[in-house]
Amino acid sequence: MADASKRPTIVTVAGLAGVSISSASRVLNGHSARPDTISRVRTAAAQVGYVPHMAAQNLKSRRTGQIAFAVENIANPTYVAMVQAIEDVLGPNGYRLVLHSTKADAGSEVEILRDLRRRYVDGLVISPIRVTEAHLREFAQTSAPVVVIGTLPEPANVGTVSVNSAHGVSLAVRHLVEQGCRRIAFLNGPVDSVPGTARLRGYHNGLTAHAPDATGALVQTAADFSVDSGTAAMGQLLARETPDAVICANDLLAIGAMQAVRAHSLSVPDHIAIVGVDDTYLAELVHPALTSVSLHARKRGRLAAELLLERIADPTLPVRSITVEPDLLIRASSRPVSRG
Amino acid sequence: MADASKRPTIVTVAGLAGVSISSASRVLNGHSARPDTISRVRTAAAQVGYVPHMAAQNLKSRRTGQIAFAVENIANPTYVAMVQAIEDVLGPNGYRLVLHSTKADAGSEVEILRDLRRRYVDGLVISPIRVTEAHLREFAQTSAPVVVIGTLPEPANVGTVSVNSAHGVSLAVRHLVEQGCRRIAFLNGPVDSVPGTARLRGYHNGLTAHAPDATGALVQTAADFSVDSGTAAMGQLLARETPDAVICANDLLAIGAMQAVRAHSLSVPDHIAIVGVDDTYLAELVHPALTSVSLHARKRGRLAAELLLERIADPTLPVRSITVEPDLLIRASSRPVSRG
């Protein structure tokens, strides 16, 4: 309480140690100095409990030690996985994570990009669900390094970490064909989203490549990528078709679909096999465990963070793009069953 | 690209507008000025795309517009709910969220508390899973407002938002007794954690209050609050007891327990009713849907954020403590079944 009066600054320390401010600063930053000076400054600092003021350091050093991650909806386990991976890279490198929720609103994403100019953060990782013209404009003149997790319609001045999700879905098609499925439906999210279009393409590719003799495309679109939308959309699909397998554009939709199947007194996988995409931890939680296409969210998060730090360390470096290959994780929801 | 040379500062703007720096600053902050001056500064600012530099503002204003949330493990849906709620309060108030992962390490929590002195945030919300002496020491001399989500062993100079989780568990006991259960077990998390002890107490209270004629306490402790630990612990419990109901200290443990029950070829709720705690969104995802004690995570997050902002706005305010009452949400995992 004696020191409640005033926060000690480096001036306090320098005065107490009987040295100049510059010497105090040097010692505190570990630069070379006479042993005598070092110990005087150190004890003075300890005595008053000196802690440098971040804002002042930021102003001087022109860096903040913070990076931002802008994400559509932190409730989606895919993004949680990315957050974890990003934090794991950031922490050891002395960076803090600022989290932004965009609620899938392109406007607020652009807002965040624009806000980078205030330099409250040294860089940004963003995973936009749709990429608009406005995004591309801001990417072009961004004032801090940006890494996009996702796919861009055209090259831009940002690093990207993308995944061949189309191929992932086609892996799922092949797997289901091998299980003997002949009426393989696709339960998509919004088609105007980047993941939506890619995954749909993968479905079509997969069908032509692996199931030339199967029933044609059976596509149902959900309102968004949530569980409830999955249930609703699966209900609609079942009202008009009788698929023996459904590939869902993500795990949440798949879980919703499983609930709808159950509500129709059908069984997974006996009547209908279900496959999700993203391989979130939910896939192992539900029963039957969900076969899912892993898009390696953690790995993408890690790579994005690494790409960003690399670029922050040397902004003259050219932007890099990395692509990750998907994998199919087969679980009970699509296991071999007696059929036909 | 013409402006690639140099970031415009307020000096640039003032020069271009032909006014002093102070006038430029005043206009840009919406203070009074002659219409003429206002428009000159505004157009100059727009022309060069001036954006104020946060670090400089922070240094001058002694605030950052950031608050931190320190959380054990962002993968736990309870914390995700809190993050969402906190963000919902912060955003409209112009604050950003800095997320810290502590990995349930008391040391790193204390580290974060200590780091508050660097004033990189204006306040902190923390949800410690254990509260050590070191925590209390740091709370006592914290240099920025802190709100704890959880219960403290003794009053401290921090706001708190707690929940009567013991009562919540005893609600669950009563409910199960009403369902006709007589051998009600409790699957706890680590007993040295704050939630662990409180919930165990609720279990014992509930038994004596609502089930005087039931079998005595059947307690099994899990290594942590995760799904896998739940499966393992439930396996151990089933190896030595035959409960007809199990209350789990959180939803993750409950989901793990359900998997173990299934692995033993038993059915939920026919053979064993299961109840979780936290009422995360997972409760509605699994099958059968999980009965769970809601501890109102979102509400607690919101309240914590509000308490914090209140205290930041006026630090002379005395700290407040709020307690939230739990509710039981009955779902299929504990529905009435034919029994004895």
Next chain:
DNA sequence: AAACGTTCGGGAAACGTTTCCAGAACCTTG
């Protein structure tokens, strides 16, 4: 038209650091 009150604008200090520069102190070497 003088006296007063109000609004407005500019200079300069301040926020707390880091770093450049030049001079002082030290050590080495011939």
Next chain:
DNA sequence: CAAGGTTCTGGAAACGTTTCCCGAACGTTT
């Protein structure tokens, strides 16, 4: 011991704002 080179130090500028203070300009009132 002088000359040379290192190492160390203190002064001062700089980072980009906001704000205090005071004088200038303006408008009102007698």
